[in-house]
Amino acid sequence: MRAAVLREHGEPLDVTEVEAPSPDPGGVVVEVGACGICRSDWHGWQGEWGWLGLETSPGQILGHEPAGHVVEVGPEVERVREGDHVAIPFTLGDGTCEECRTGHGNTCDNTQALGFVESAPGAFAELVHVPHADHNIVHLPESVTSTDMAGLGCRFMTAFHGLAHRAPVAAGDWVAVHGCGGVGLSAVHIADALGANVVAVDLDDDKLARAADLGATETLNAAETERVPREIKGLTDGGCNVSIDALGIEETCRNSILGLGKRGTHVQIGLTSAAEGGDLSIPSDLMVMQEIEFVGSLGLPPTRYDEIFRMVATDKIDPGAVVGETVGLADVSDKLAAMTDFETAGIPVVDSF
Template sequence: MRAAVLREHGEPLDVTEVEDPEPEPTGVVVEVEACGICRSDWHGWQGDWDWLGIQPQPGQILGHEPAGRVAAVGEDVTNFAEGDHVAVPFNLGDGTCMQCRTGHGNTCENPMPLGFVEPVPGAFAELVHVPAADHNLVHLPDGVGSVDMAGLGCRFMTAFHGLAHRAPVEAGDWVAVHGVGGVGLSAVHIADALGANVVAVDLDDEKLSKAVELGAAETVNAGEADDVPGAVQALAGGGCHVSVDALGIAETCRNSVLSLGTRGTHVQIGLTTSEEEGMVGLPTDAMVMKEIEFVGSLGLPPTRYDEIFRMVARDKLDPSAVISETVTLDDVNDRLSAMTDFGTEGIPVIDEF
């Protein structure tokens, strides 16, 4: 099969022929029909996240936002058959730990982040193997395409989990979203669907315009505002109920916290870069005095995908609205390179392998 293989951090991925995967007894092989290209892939390509223990090594196939059809099934798999249309969560679990067994498989005690560690080669490929398939795989509803479902990816479902479960957002709340790339635009769209008033914050006017299309009530250009949190608070009438850092740099994290009103909730979705290495200074005194909560959001438990599907079926959510373009596997290096200077808008999706 063809796949995009990491040879050296920061150097172009090698689009080449590799051996087809075979299913483990509890696994399946999925023929990939679409796979999103995510900023997390950029981090892996750059060699970030060694402090998290998920730095991809040479020889790794990247890619972690696939949808497609089951092509081969392990002998112990009971819930899936050849031809089933499926989505593959990026944060694969073992299905046996306490977190998985209590419905929190997104925070498995033995995580297997697809495309980032050697046991789970990624989905920038014609085929991808999914371990513990009965636990990890998600059946897709009739009438949806793989490209649209690849738009769910890690960004859309992580934003949904953060705003619907971890915050959670209520109708009429003011929600700020700092950074409106793929995950930020997803958060804007989801917060609007949940009934919130959204303030989108970014440096790029084109991305802010896209945020308005997806439901943002107000925007702040962070490059033009002298006081970004102050500008957000003014628009929200004194402070937001919920604020999201969708980028993962120190400045956006602090701005997000400082955008909140009393008893507000900060949702951290963006993971940091090599500059922060996972450590960001916070205005802790302000957090104490205003009783601000700080929560993280990672993926979505497989058992809760149906919440998104029900909203999609009723036209309340449209993951495809966040997709910016479809490309081929041979375009993956160009799209990753563009992310270095934040030169992508929304979610690019590979649909030709």
């Protein structure tokens, strides 16, 4: 099969023929119809995240936002069949640990990060293997396409989990989204669908225009604003109820926290790069005095995807609306390089292998 293989960090991926996977007894093989190109892939391409145990090695196939059709099924699989149209979470659980058994498969004790570790080759390829398929496979509704669902395995569902579960948003709440890349735009769209008023913050007017199209009530160009938190508090009559750092740098994290009102909730979705090395400085005393909560959001338990699909079925949300462009497998390296300077818009998706 054809796959885009990492040979050296920061260098173009090698699009080449590699051995096709076969399913283990509890796994399945999925023919990839589409796979999102995520900023997390950029981190893996750069060789970052060693502090998380996720530093990629030469020979790794990246790609962790796939959707497609099952083409081969292991003998112990019970709930997945050949031909099923499916999405694959990037946090592959084993289905047996306490986290998985209590509905928190996204934080499985024995998780494998799809596309980042040798044991879980990714989906910038014609075929991808999914272990523990009865736990990890998510069946897609008939009405959706693989391209529309390609961002579902990471960015869209992480934003959904952050807003709907980690910091539940109520109708009429003010929600600020700092960073309007793929996950940030997903958060704007989801917050709007949940009935919130959204302030979208970015440095790029084109991304802010897209945020407005996806439901942002207000947009704020941080490059043209002297003090982002003060501006947000002015727009929201005292501060947001919920605020998201969708980028993972100190400036956006602090601005997110400082733009909250009393008893607000900050949701950290963006992971850091080598410059931060996994650590961000936060205004902890202010958080104590204003009883501000700080929560993280990682993926979505497979058992809760139906919440998204019910909203898709009633036209409340549309994951495909966040897709920015579709490209071929040979174009993945160019899109990763463009992410170095935040030059991609929405979610780029590979749909030609």
